Amino acid sequence: MNTNRTEPRLALQQIGHRGLFRHAVPVEWGGTGGRFADMVEAHIWKGRECLDPGLILAINAHLWGSVFPLLRFGNPGQKQKWLRGLIEGVLIGGHAITEPHSGSDPSAMETQARPVPGGFVLNGVKRYITNAPVADLLVVYALLESKPSAFLLIPEDPGLTVTTTHATVACHNASMGEIHLQNCRIHSDRQLGKKGAGLSMIQSALEWERAFIFAGIAGMMEWQLEQVIDFSRKRRSGKDHLGRHQAIAHRIADMRIRLDTLLLWLRECARLADEGKRITMASAQTKVIASEAFLQSTLDAIHVLGARGLDEETGMASWLNDAAAGRLFSGSTEIQKNLIAALLGTGEGYKSR
Numbered sequence: 001m002n003t004n005r006t007e008p009r010l011a012l013q014q015i016g017h018r019g020l021f022r023h024a025v026p027v028e029w030g031g032t033g034g035r036f037a038d039m040v041e042a043h044i045w046k047g048r049e050c051l052d053p054g055l056i057l058a059i060n061a062h063l064w065g066s067v068f069p070l071l072r073f074g075n076p077g078q079k080q081k082w083l084r085g086l087i088e089g090v091l092i093g094g095h096a097i098t099e100p101h102s103g104s105d106p107s108a109m110e111t112q113a114r115p116v117p118g119g120f121v122l123n124g125v126k127r128y129i130t131n132a133p134v135a136d137l138l139v140v141y142a143l144l145e146s147k148p149s150a151f152l153l154i155p156e157d158p159g160l161t162v163t164t165t166h167a168t169v170a171c172h173n174a175s176m177g178e179i180h181l182q183n184c185r186i187h188s189d190r191q192l193g194k195k196g197a198g199l200s201m202i203q204s205a206l207e208w209e210r211a212f213i214f215a216g217i218a219g220m221m222e223w224q225l226e227q228v229i230d231f232s233r234k235r236r237s238g239k240d241h242l243g244r245h246q247a248i249a250h251r252i253a254d255m256r257i258r259l260d261t262l263l264l265w266l267r268e269c270a271r272l273a274d275e276g277k278r279i280t281m282a283s284a285q286t287k288v289i290a291s292e293a294f295l296q297s298t299l300d301a302i303h304v305l306g307a308r309g310l311d312e313e314t315g316m317a318s319w320l321n322d323a324a325a326g327r328l329f330s331g332s333t334e335i336q337k338n339l340i341a342a343l344l345g346t347g348e349g350y351k352s353r
Helices: 008-017 036-050 053-073 076-088 198-212 215-234 246-274 279-311 319-324 334-342
Strands: 093-096 112-116 121-128 139-145 147-153 160-163 176-187
Touching: 008 053, 008 076, 008 198, 036 053, 036 198, 036 215, 053 076, 053 093, 053 121, 053 139, 053 147, 053 198, 053 215, 053 319, 093 121, 121 147, 121 279, 139 176, 139 198, 147 176, 147 198, 160 215, 160 334, 176 215, 198 246, 215 279, 215 319, 246 279, 279 319
Parallel strands: 093 139, 112 139
Antiparallel strands: 112 121, 121 176, 139 147, 160 176
């Protein structure tokens, strides 16, 4: 198994130089002006190439956490200063939502932004922030006069400290950190969007992320299935090869069904996005299907491979932690189901008329 692993910041920069951040971005800012459908296929290919869930997570944190929020909500000066660098991979970005006491519920955030002459002062802590230790620009969400709002922060801002505490055992090549804001003062031109727009901006960012973050994972699942099929053909069990046994054949068939289902949903999200339609429901469904599929197929792959599946050389067992994390990041499976139920006019979040 060749994961082509390298230092997280350098890896992201190399990916930017190769053009992976240009898809579905207007030409005027250095993008291809192309379709989300092209982006999905490029990310599938990248997943097959790198076989690294952590790098896939970092790529998506950069895109949906900083590039697209800046593209959609940034003013001309902010775009001119940062956007092209982010798209080219010269600059690395991310966003800071999660806090020690609020994960999938951004409305429960405690980080505060206080207006002062000429700018703002921020105080609070953000935890499990992908790309934080290597980022040049972070979109940080905080309460401004009790209203969720967004701000652009850079590592040099006084009062901003990034640590690598609370590291996870999953997605190793996604460089994660904790952000401490202690009387962090920034200029007024660092506010992204309007006061109170933060919650809708978070929902928008997570919606895009949920729709497309598993495109790279789908590429990994293609490789995973190929390894299992090859092994089942070569490994003998009794008088036949392993794949002749119905119990094994059914696991492999299930892996193919999950992969094809995921690919259909990814491409449906891309179709809706390219047609300018809302993807709220589709992205939540895709996230549930994708995260559950990756976890179960990884378990099935290890089962079919047997002890070889636990061999460090295959790297398959290390994906279990990554797959378990996939059920949590961008909103847990339960959060997605709550959202789907609410959109259907039932469940938590639905208000009867």
